[in-house]
Amino acid sequence: MTNERIRHDKSSRGIKKALETMAGNRPELEILVDAFGPLLIAKAAFKEDHPLPETLKADDFPFDLNRFAQGESLFTTIGLMDFHGDFNVAAECLLPPMKTAFKGIEQDLERIEQGFSAAALDTRECIQAFVDDQQAVLKKQAGQTGASFEVFKFVMGQLTRPFMEMQAEVFAPLTQGLQWLHGYCPVCGSPAAIAGLSGEGGKRWLQCSVCDHEWRFNRHTCPGCNDNDHTRHEYFFDQNSPVKAGERVDVCHNCNTYLLTIDLRQRIDPVNMQVASLGMVPLDILARGKGFTPLALTPWNSL
Numbered sequence: 037m038t039n040e041r042i043r044h045d046k047s048s049r050g051i052k053k054a055l056e057t058m059a060g061n062r063p064e065l066e067i068l069v070d071a072f073g074p075l076l077i078a079k080a081a082f083k084e085d086h087p088l089p090e091t092l093k094a095d096d097f098p099f100d101l102n103r104f105a106q107g108e109s110l111f112t113t114i115g116l117m118d119f120h121g122d123f124n125v126a127a128e129c130l131l132p133p134m135k136t137a138f139k140g141i142e143q144d145l146e147r148i149e150q151g152f153s154a155a156a157l158d159t160r161e162c163i164q165a166f167v168d169d170q171q172a173v174l175k176k177q178a179g180q181t182g183a184s185f186e187v188f189k190f191v192m193g194q195l196t197r198p199f200m201e202m203q204a205e206v207f208a209p210l211t212q213g214l215q216w217l218h219g220y221c222p223v224c225g226s227p228a229a230i231a232g233l234s235g236e237g238g239k240r241w242l243q244c245s246v247c248d249h250e251w252r253f254n255r256h257t258c259p260g261c262n263d264n265d266h267t268r269h270e271y272f273f274d275q276n277s278p279v280k281a282g283e284r285v286d287v288c289h290n291c292n293t294y295l296l297t298i299d300l301r302q303r304i305d306p307v308n309m310q311v312a313s314l315g316m317v318p319l320d321i322l323a324r325g326k327g328f329t330p331l332a333l334t335p336w337n338s339l
């Protein structure tokens with residue numbers, strides 16, 4: 037039996053190799069690889085260096101099957117683990133590569149970095165305010181660093197990611213074998229960044245833009261609006277892509293969103309979906325040029 041799930045390589049070494057291969061195959065993407073590659077590698081390396089305790093098991097958490105069946109994500113019903121202890125280290129590891137990636141907001145990033153290193157920020161309060169979306173508290177914290185509120189919020193999103201990803205891995209077994217028919221993530225409730233077609237007949241898996249969890253979703257339904265009228269769905273290829281039909285962008289004329297899709301049936305080696313989506317920026321540009329908006333924002337598709 038073929039394994040239908042996406043075979044990932046999420047290691048920092050694997051990501052580095054995938055980025056090098058991509059820059060080698062497509063010199064026009066080298067600029068993107070140089071800008072965002074260090075951030076992807078740093079995030080993976082941080083997770084490798086600060087793993088959650090191995091003794092932590094999904095069964096240790098109170099799982100509410102009823103609320104899950106009603107479409108409530110696990111992070112909503114179970115909550116987040118306390119990760120404020122490692123948060124300053126995450127800031128130390130991720131803010132330098134963020135300055136490489138986001139040149140336009142470098143000064144604000146610098147201010148936030150100083151805020152963290154001078155221990156001027158109450159990390160526990162920062163995380164709580166971000167998770168609960170308490171705008172006034174976030175504004176106050178941003179003000180303490182001198183950075184703009186928008187940049188501060190964006191940074192919080194980037195810094196919480198590795199923790200969300202690690203917690204999603206712990207929670208993933210809870211969702212196994214359960215039906216989830218929604219276009220948003222069963223673990224954290226966020227939209228997908230990319231889809232993969234895998235296994236016999238090309239089953240579609242959506243990969244979360246926030247926690248990296250993947251879940252099965254009907255191939256002919258739009259994850260943005262649940263529309264399944266195929267006359268309103270269309271897809272485009274990137275003619276310059278070396279894998280041609282292996283990568284495409286699916287668009288929905290009902291809700292005007294798009295989603296990148298990668299056909300993994302041709303791939304022999306495990307893939308890193310975040311690196312793959314970075315390499316599909318030409319398809320982002322194509323879809324945006326036609327008036328569609330991404331289902332989820334990624335660091336590179338919001339340029």
Ligand SMILES: [Zn+2]
Pocket residue numbers: 204221222223224225226244245246247248249
């Ligand atoms: Zn998620």
Ligand SMILES: [Zn+2]
Pocket residue numbers: 258259260261262263288289290291292293
């Ligand atoms: Zn739609």
